[in-house]
Amino acid sequence: MNRAANAVSLLIAEGSGLETNALFNHRLGLAAGEVFETVSGSFLALDRKYIAAEKQAEIYEWGDELARKINAFRNTLRFRLIASGLSPIAHHGRQGAISDKR
Numbered sequence: 001m002n003r004a005a006n007a008v009s010l011l012i013a014e015g016s017g018l019e020t021n022a023l024f025n026h027r028l029g030l031a032a033g034e035v036f037e038t039v040s041g042s043f044l045a046l047d048r049k050y051i052a053a054e055k056q057a058e059i060y061e062w063g064d065e066l067a068r069k070i071n072a073f074r075n076t077l078r079f080r081l082i083a084s085g086l087s088p089i090a091h092h093g094r095q096g097a098i099s100d101k102r
Contacts, residue, residue: 001041007034008066025077032070039063 008031015027042059045051051059 001038001045004034004037004041007031008038012070021077021080025074028070028074028077032067032074035063035067035070 011027011031011034015024015031018024018027039060042051042056042063046053046056
């Protein structure tokens with residue numbers, strides 16, 4: 001859970017330093033995935049009695065709010081890419097791979 005939780009902010013920071021919105025958008029997608037992984041881990045931790053139900057509910061709420069914010073930001077980047085005439089998503093053997101090298 002710690003690795004996944006730390007990866008959220010690290011992926012966002014890494015993506016913000018990249019050259020294109022498409023690359024940043026890809027890192028934001030990975031960050032959202034890490035949020036889901038953290039929340040999933042909280043259910044495992046609850047089942048194994050490593051954390052209390054209140055803590056798991058707190059992690060779930062954090063994850064829900066953060067995933068919504070990340071996805072809203074991703075939508076903003078997608079609209080910017082579309083407005084500039086570029087495709088935000090290109091499929092090259094991977095579902096949802098972003099390869100626009102602007």
